Amino acid sequence: MLFRNQYDNDVTVWSPQGRLHQVEYAMEAVKQGSATVGVKSSSHAVLVALKRASSELAAHQKKIMPIDKHIAVSISGLTADARVLSRFMRTECLNEQFAHNQALSLNKLMERVGAKMQIATQRYDKRPYGVGLLLAGFDEDGPHIYQTCPSANYYDCQAMAIGARSQSARTYLERHLDEFRSSTREELIRHALRALRDTLPNDVELTNKNCSIAIVGKGEDLSIYDDDDVNPYLEGLDQEERRGGAGGARDAQPPAAPTAAAEEDDAASAPPPPPTDEQPQGDSMETD
């Protein structure tokens, strides 16, 4: 139960139950961001993300950031924190190119990111990074999908979804897990888009405005598709039947209505998060 208590002011304070509440609250921020899905086959790794516009006047916020020719990252949570981590990852990749004339291996990068994020969970003068990342990359060991949490844990995944209403996407991914390894490039993107679509309410569709795709793989440098470039992959998708589309009244504003998000299970922490009792204060923290 995520209630206010006397052990949750400082990240350096343990609760009697052995929990760091500040870290768990940080993970709530990830769930406020819009959904993003990552999948890999034996040859490619794909990220798709749902872009959110803070108002009708604003452009949809970019969710997928290129890190190197072989790595892209999709964010969910505090965008500003995500940019700091992206910049760190980019400099690590550049340093590897400069000093060793080779592309940085994904497992090396994840160790460094994990170590950096962990510092913020153990110092009294810092706070945990309020962003979850999905990394897609291709290196000498093949394609990779990694997930990171504000707790500084990182997970090597075959497929993963994070963000608001991502449980529906994870359900889709679990159902089709055996098909991914042998999927072709196009089939893989399709799977990811279908999983992403399952996080949308019934009246909302994936369009070229709110959808981003990134793909990297064997013999293929990173490509990120936005706007019109997404069209060929969305073709015919809305004709397909949705399975387990998340129903109920829900608006696409950054502070999502907490009641319907109750069924989500966070992969990282032990206790399943219940509905938050307080409505998070809105747009002072740009979560996307």
Added chain:
Amino acid sequence: MAVPGVCLQDFPLWSGGPTPGHFYNFPGNSKMNTGKSHTMYPSTSGTSVVGLVYDGGVMLAADSLGSYGSLARFRDVKRLFKVTDKAALACSGDIADYQFIREVIEQKVRDDVCGGYTRELNAGALHCWLTRVLYNRRSRFDPLWLECVVAGYKDDEPFLGYVDKIGTAFEAKEVATGFGLHFAVPMIREAREKKQNLSCDEARKLLTECLKVLYYRDCRAHFKYQLADITPEGVTIHDDLNLKKETNWEVANYISGYE
């Protein structure tokens, strides 16, 4: 202001700032103006290293002498070492600097192993890294007095590279340092003109021949040597090889004064 015999040192108008007639160390720039100077000559040094690419791998050879000027002081110095299964390094120049960089590289490899990384350091990455380190040291006027040869594999392709104390770096099919550059490299090139791809035995014979010529002609060379053979399977180092028996010093008898 210009009172003769009186300077700002005696009557300071300010402290911690620039003084006319004196060097001023700008904040943040700790190294440049301290007046410290570094050793700019090697003490115990090694002579040539020779390497060549053959059909099926790369071979590297270096003799086992640490010279103290013209004194053949240490006759069992191992100047060649295996970095990983994909790379070997041999250095000529200052032995202390070689031992230092060897420790640093060994630690680098250990860090990779402890981190559980699947990709071990290959010859291309080592060559690039060494170039950056040596160039940086020279730019700080504190060089590692070395001429290195990196041999091994990079992405399944045989790799042979040269890096020196001023940061010059290049890759080639045959590479040598010091006197080897003048004696051995032309020998190897001549052999390649006759036959492009050398087999393992031919390469070994050629390399041994190069070292023999160097022993005849280079005053700082010795007959004990090491040879490294890098193939896709890994690195094999042959230690304590001796070419004294193959050398012919009969000509010494014709020199007057030789007993």
